[in-house]
Amino acid sequence: MIVGLGTDVLEVARMASELRERTGFRDAVFTPAEITYCExxxxxxxxYAARFAAKEALFKAVGANAQSGMRWREAEVLREESGRPRIxxxxxxxxLAERLTVDEVFVxxxxxxxLASATVVLESRRESGAGRQRG
Ligand SMILES: CC(C)(COP(=O)(O)OP(=O)(O)OC[C@H]1O[C@@H](n2cnc3c(N)ncnc32)[C@H](O)[C@@H]1OP(=O)(O)O)[C@@H](O)C(=O)NCCC(=O)NCCS
Structure with a gap:
């Protein structure tokens, strides 16, 4: 069953200016593997913008907020050989995902x-998912 849903969209120009103007932004938000791919x-x-959107979408899907202590680099977007992304x-x-009984994250x-956008779906294969839908 679906226990979480999140989506996000953002302007590529805004991401470009964050990367250009905010020292440390890139390394604080993206993992080495994400940086290698984007660069x-x-x-x-x-x-970078699409990956940022995926992180935001994931945070919405799990119901995280600033107080949850979640960190950008804890949601890492990797890539399968086909080009398909996975988180x-x-x-x-x-x-947090484990508490929501998440078994698989689709992105x-x-x-x-x-513009860049991302959508995330959280699936639980356990009998009683403890999640909720967000987006
Ligand atoms: C993979 C494909 C769907 C990407 O679509 P696109 O319009 O070029 O690009 P989008 O902006 O919509 O999506 C790009 C994202 O798709 C994702 N993607 C790439 N390959 C993928 C795949 N095999 N499966 C799922 N997602 C994939 C990637 O995350 C990519 O972003 P990233 O490079 O930042 O990781 C497209 O290139 C493709 O192969 N389409 C197959 C159908 C086709 O050949 N149509 C042309 C004839 S009309």
């Missing part, structure tokens, strides 16, 4: 030159 692309800000959770975010990304 290897022709327009890195596009891919790996770490630390307190992983623990999809999309971007244009102006």
């Amino acid at each position: 290897g692309m022709r327009y890195p800000a596009l891919h 790996v959770l770490h630390g307190s975010t992983r623990e 999809t990304l999309a971007h244009t030159a102006e």
Whole structure:
């Protein structure tokens, strides 16, 4: 059953200016694997923006807020050989998902030159999911 749903959209130009102007932003928000992928692309800000949207969507899906102690790098967007993205959770975010009985996290990304978006679905295969839907 679905125990969480989240979505987010953001402007690529805003991400580009954050990356340009805020020292430490990139390393505080993105993991080394995410940075390697984005920096290897022709327009890195596009891919950073999509990954940022995925993190926001994940936080909405698990019902996190600023007080939950969740960290950006605890929701890591990796890539399968086909190009399909997947999210790996770490630390307190992983623990929160475990409390919600999440067995699988589904994520999809999309971007244009102006906008990036992501949607996350949390699935529980256990009999009584403790989650709730958000988005
Ligand atoms: C994979 C594909 C769907 C991406 O679509 P797109 O319009 O080029 O790009 P979008 O902005 O919508 O999505 C890009 C994201 O798709 C995701 N993606 C890439 N390959 C994927 C795959 N095999 N499965 C799921 N998601 C995939 C990635 O997360 C990518 O973002 P990232 O590079 O930052 O990680 C597209 O390239 C494709 O292969 N389509 C197959 C159908 C086709 O060939 N159509 C053309 C004939 S009309």
